[in-house]
Amino acid sequence: MLDMDGSKPIYVQIAEWIETEIIDGTLGPDAKVYSQYKLAELFNINPATAGKGLSILLENGIVYQKRGLGTFVSPDGRDKLRSRRKEVTLRRLIQQLLDEAELLGVDDHHLQTLIEAERKRKKGDSE
Amino acid sequence: MTVIHFKDVTKSYRKHNVLKSMNFTIERNVITGVIGRNGVGKTTLMKIIAGFMEEMSGTVEVFSEKPFNNLRVSANSIFIDDAMAFPQAMTLQDILKECSRFYANWDGELANRLVDYFDFHRNARHQFLSKGKKSTFNAIIGISARCPLTLFDEPTTGMDAAVRKDFYRALLKDYLAHPRTILLSSHHVEEIEDLLEDVLLVQNGAIRFHGAITELQEMFIVLTGKHEKLSRHTVGKEVVLRDTSGPFPNWTVANSFTEAEKDQMVADGIIISPVSANNAYIALTNGPKGGIDDVFDRTETV
Amino acid sequence: MYLTEPKLFDIVKKQFRFKMNAHAAAFTMLVFLQGVSFALELSNNNAFNHFHEMMPSITWISFSSGQFLGLTLVWAFVLGVLITNTARKNESFSFVTTRLSHHLANFLFMVFASVIGGITVVLCGSMLKLFTFFRYGEVAVQTPGLIAAPGDFFIRLVTAIALVSLLFFIGYTISSLFQFSRILIVLLFLGWMTPFLQRFAENGIGFLFNEPSFMLFVVKIVMTLFILFGISVASTNRLEVGQ
Numbered sequence: 001m002l003d004m005d006g007s008k009p010i011y012v013q014i015a016e017w018i019e020t021e022i023i024d025g026t027l028g029p030d031a032k033v034y035s036q037y038k039l040a041e042l043f044n045i046n047p048a049t050a051g052k053g054l055s056i057l058l059e060n061g062i063v064y065q066k067r068g069l070g071t072f073v074s075p076d077g078r079d080k081l082r083s084r085r086k087e088v089t090l091r092r093l094i095q096q097l098l099d100e101a102e103l104l105g106v107d108d109h110h111l112q113t114l115i116e117a118e119r120k121r122k123k124g125d126s127e
Numbered sequence: 128m129t130v131i132h133f134k135d136v137t138k139s140y141r142k143h144n145v146l147k148s149m150n151f152t153i154e155r156n157v158i159t160g161v162i163g164r165n166g167v168g169k170t171t172l173m174k175i176i177a178g179f180m181e182e183m184s185g186t187v188e189v190f191s192e193k194p195f196n197n198l199r200v201s202a203n204s205i206f207i208d209d210a211m212a213f214p215q216a217m218t219l220q221d222i223l224k225e226c227s228r229f230y231a232n233w234d235g236e237l238a239n240r241l242v243d244y245f246d247f248h249r250n251a252r253h254q255f256l257s258k259g260k261k262s263t264f265n266a267i268i269g270i271s272a273r274c275p276l277t278l279f280d281e282p283t284t285g286m287d288a289a290v291r292k293d294f295y296r297a298l299l300k301d302y303l304a305h306p307r308t309i310l311l312s313s314h315h316v317e318e319i320e321d322l323l324e325d326v327l328l329v330q331n332g333a334i335r336f337h338g339a340i341t342e343l344q345e346m347f348i349v350l351t352g353k354h355e356k357l358s359r360h361t362v363g364k365e366v367v368l369r370d371t372s373g374p375f376p377n378w379t380v381a382n383s384f385t386e387a388e389k390d391q392m393v394a395d396g397i398i399i400s401p402v403s404a405n406n407a408y409i410a411l412t413n414g415p416k417g418g419i420d421d422v423f424d425r426t427e428t429v
Numbered sequence: 430m431y432l433t434e435p436k437l438f439d440i441v442k443k444q445f446r447f448k449m450n451a452h453a454a455a456f457t458m459l460v461f462l463q464g465v466s467f468a469l470e471l472s473n474n475n476a477f478n479h480f481h482e483m484m485p486s487i488t489w490i491s492f493s494s495g496q497f498l499g500l501t502l503v504w505a506f507v508l509g510v511l512i513t514n515t516a517r518k519n520e521s522f523s524f525v526t527t528r529l530s531h532h533l534a535n536f537l538f539m540v541f542a543s544v545i546g547g548i549t550v551v552l553c554g555s556m557l558k559l560f561t562f563f564r565y566g567e568v569a570v571q572t573p574g575l576i577a578a579p580g581d582f583f584i585r586l587v588t589a590i591a592l593v594s595l596l597f598f599i600g601y602t603i604s605s606l607f608q609f610s611r612i613l614i615v616l617l618f619l620g621w622m623t624p625f626l627q628r629f630a631e632n633g634i635g636f637l638f639n640e641p642s643f644m645l646f647v648v649k650i651v652m653t654l655f656i657l658f659g660i661s662v663a664s665t666n667r668l669e670v671g672q
Contacts, residue, residue, distance in 0.1 A: 009344060009401050010321065037303050044296060046158055047303060048324035052341060099394075179522065179670035190432060196666065202435035202525045212519040214451035221450060228443050229524040231433040275432055 010045055014053030022062065022078050023085070029078070033063055033071040060084075128155040129191075130276055130308045131176055136185035138171055145171045147332040149185070153310070153325075158302060160319050160340070161312035162408055163329035169312045170208070172329065173278050176310070177206035189276065204276035205230070207269035209262050209284040213253040219264065220249040232273035232305075241267045241297065245290070258285030266294050270301050279311045283318070295322055320404035330412055343407045348384070351377040352397035360392050367410040379410045437530060444526055444534030448512070451520065452538065455508050459546060462504055463553050466496045470557060497553040498589060501546045502596045509539065509600025513661065515608060522670045532662045539597040547590030551582070584643055591650040595637075598657040605661035608668060 008016075018034070021027045034042065039050035054071055057063045062077040074080070101111050131153040138146040145168040153159055161169050174180040175187055178194035178201055187193060194200040213222050219242065227233045242249065245263050256264060266282045279298075283291045299322055302309060310327075313319050326343050328336040336343060347367065350357055354376050361380055368379035379402055384392075389399060402410065511517065512535055521531040607614045620626045637653065640646040 009341060011341065041300065041303055043321075044299060045321040046299075046324045046340075048157075048339070049321070049341065174670070178527075181667065181669065196527045196529065198435050198437060198440060198525070198527050198530065199432070201527060202440070203432050210519075211523050212516060213523060214517075214520050216451055216454050225447050225450070225524060228446070 010043070011049050011052035011056065014039060014043060014045075014050055015056040018053070018057060019062065019081050022073055023081050025078075027073050029073055029075045031073045033057075033073060035070055129153070130155050130189065131310075132186070132188040134186040136175070136182045136187055138168075138175065138180070138183050145332055146175075146182075149332075149334060151327060151334050151337050153308065153327075155308055156306040157324050158309045158311065158322060159325040159327050160316065160323040161310055161327050161329060162314065162316050163335075164412065165314060167329045168332045169329055170280055173206065173280050173310060173312060176276075177201075177204055177278055179206065200276075202229075202231070203274055204278065205269055205272045205274040206278045206280065207265050207282055208280035209258065209265065209282075211261075211265045211268075215252065215254055218250045218252060219247055222253060222268075226268055226272060230272040230274065232275075234271050234273060237301070238267055238271035241271065245293075259287060259290065260285075262286050263290055263294070266298075270298055273301070273305055273307065275307050277307055277309045279309070281312055281314075283313070283315075291318060295319065298322065316408050317403060317405040323404075326404065326408075328408060328411065336411060340404050343411070344402055344404050346382055347379050347402045347407050347410050348382045349377050349379050349400045349402050349406070350392065350397050351375050351400070352392075352395070356395055356397055360388070360395065360397065367413060368406070379406060435525065437533075440525055440527075440530045441533045441537070444521060444524070444530055445537045447521070447524065448534050448538045449541075451517075452508070452512060455504075455542065456545065459501065459504055459549065462500045463497060463549055466500050467553060467557065470496055471560065497550045498592065501550050501589075501593055505543065505546055505593045505596040506600040508542065509597040509602075510604040512538065513601055513604045513608075513665075518665075518668075519670055528666050528668070529662065532658070532665075535601065536658055539594065539601065543590050543594035543597055546593040547586060550589045550593070551586045554585075587643075587647060591647060594654060595650060598654050598661075602657040602661045605665045609664035 018027070027033060033054070036047045036051040036054055039045075039053065040047035043050065054063065058065065058071070060080065061074055062080055063071050064074050065071050097111070101107075106114070129152055131151075133149045133151050136146055136149040137144065149172065161173065163169050171180060175182050176189055176194060178189070178197055181195040187195075189197075189200045190203060192199060194204075217225070223235065223238050223242070226238070227235050242264075245260075245267070247260070247264060253261065253264065262282060262285050266279070269277055269279055269282065283294060286294065295318070298309070298311075311319055311322070320340060323340045325338060326336060326340045327334060328343070350361070351373075352375060357376060357378050361378065364383060365381035366378050367381060370377050370379070392399060513532075518531060521534070526534075603614065606617075621630075637646070637649050640649060
């Protein structure tokens with residue numbers, strides 16, 4: 001489930017795993033998030049490390065804590081994640097795309113037609 | 128609450144200084160990995176904590192008391208290694224029974240389930256077990272005793288890979304249910320790194336690093352890319368390991384890069400990845416010696 | 430996890446039980462030794478027929494429980510050496526203990542084993558008498574037994590226990606000193622050759638055994654045991670485990 005070879009620290013991977021659960025709707029607004037102990041058991045890691053994953057989400061306001069009750073998904077957690085992924089992840093992917101295009105000598109117009117073609121193909125697949 | 132406190136602790140055998148001025152503090156309910164190369168003093172350190180050995184100078188406090196010849200420390204701690212001795216006359220069943228009388232928190236049911244799971248015959252004699260089986264049995268005692276301070280010194284000696292994995296999982300599960308202070312020594316860091324909260328890195332009889340394992344990992348980053356690009360971007364940086372065994376050289380570098388520098392490297396086609404705790408440990412203990420490849424590099428140029 | 434507050438007495442009790450389990454074979458060994466010496470004693474033909482012209486024939490049987498005592502003393506000495514060697518000490522440390530509780534548990538074990546040893550020596554003597562009685566029919570038993578003279582029986586019992594425990598503690602002390610310093614044992618052995626130490630030992634033995642008062646004899650033995658035990662504890666109290 002996790003990439004144990006360590007291309008990313010394990011607690012970052014845990015944070016990302018929970019983020020994905022929130023984005024795909026598995027964890028709705030105000031839903032209870034796994035405790036650090038549950039995460040520790042699930043991923044076979046030290047609870048302190050799992051706690052670090054949760055605290056990344058806490059810092060970003062994706063989740064909130066109720067004392068003694070646990071950690072819950074912020075009402076706007078999903079929106080925050082979406083907009084952040086738009087800003088950060090999508091931008092990074094576009095950067096990579098542009099770098100690759102430059103390397104291969106593909107100009108902007110050509111790139112756009114490629115994107116359109118891909119979109120059409122995908123639509124065709126899903127219909 | 129502090130469980131273990133070492134201040135300027137030294138220990139030597141005959142003329143060999145095993146521990147030279149050890150200073151550290153371990154807090155309650157933390158799993159700490161005692162790591163270091165063979166013969167750096169990990170065992171001596173743990174035996175002093177258990178009260179088996181006595182420090183020569185400095186102050187050692189376990190549960191706020193000097194552990195040597197201390198009944199309170201003995202009753203609240205357990206030291207597990209592959210040299211644990213049990214009387215020849217006693218069967219495994221007898222040994223478990225003794226444990227139940229000596230250890231206040233002993234979970235006999237858990238011990239029995241583990242003994243069954245790992246296919247022990249209760250009437251077997253401890254000294255006739257194979258090396259791996261002995262380690263496994265001792266580890267069962269270590270987990271089931273639920274001592275507030277549990278010391279495992281190279282507990283997986285001789286265990287096969289599947290049993291080692293089971294042991295670490297069992298230890299983690301029991302720790303989650305019953306948190307306690309655990310010290311776990313190993314020179315196979317890659318096996319225990321996920322289990323640990325803290326690392327106590329012993330080198331040359333002193334503490335080289337003590338802190339969260341994530342902190343250890345973040346001390347270094349790995350850069351993968353073409354040699355000349357790596358050289359250009361690491362001017363003035365401390366390159367601790369140059370691994371040339373892959374298709375692209377990958378260098379382990381002390382993590383002193385700014386975000387802007389990192390962005391530049393990425394833009395230049397260098398892949399940045401974090402190091403595993405094991406590689407961070409190797410990087411830290413190797414020092415500026417480079418790697419094994421450097422040994423051969425020199426020979427070739429001569 | 431809460432901390433337990435152990436009591437020394439409680440741990441000594443547990444260590445004592447542990448040692449009883451661990452050294453159970455020692456008692457089997459004792460029974461075996463007594464059995465062997467019993468058989469030997471019986472097979473020895475100690476019966477002499479005295480004939481006199483004018484008198485009826487008398488069968489004179491002599492036997493002694495010295496053999497039982499001798500073997501038990503050897504058993505006690507060897508066991509005393511064995512129960513405190515490094516391996517046995519490490520076994521204690523696999524559980525809860527300090528050096529002191531380990532020694533105290535051994536102390537209790539040796540006292541217990543001495544009582545068992547002493548009783549079996551005396552009982553073996555009595556059994557031998559009984560056996561002879563059935564074998565030869567009517568005999569006039571010369572040594573007084575429990576019923577004939579309970580006081581004498583009691584004195585023999587206490588003396589046997591005292592001797593067995595003395596050998597136990599001598600073995601124990603030698604073994605402890607050996608752990609403390611091997612050179613010391615060699616020096617003591619060499620010292621044994623010197624007239625001074627020989628005289629010292631002779632005087633010591635004389636002091637203990639040429640005591641006409643039974644009560645004083647017991648007091649002297651008990652004191653000696655405590656001194657030996659004190660030497661054992663003091664000499665090993667700073668030794669390290671598992672080295």
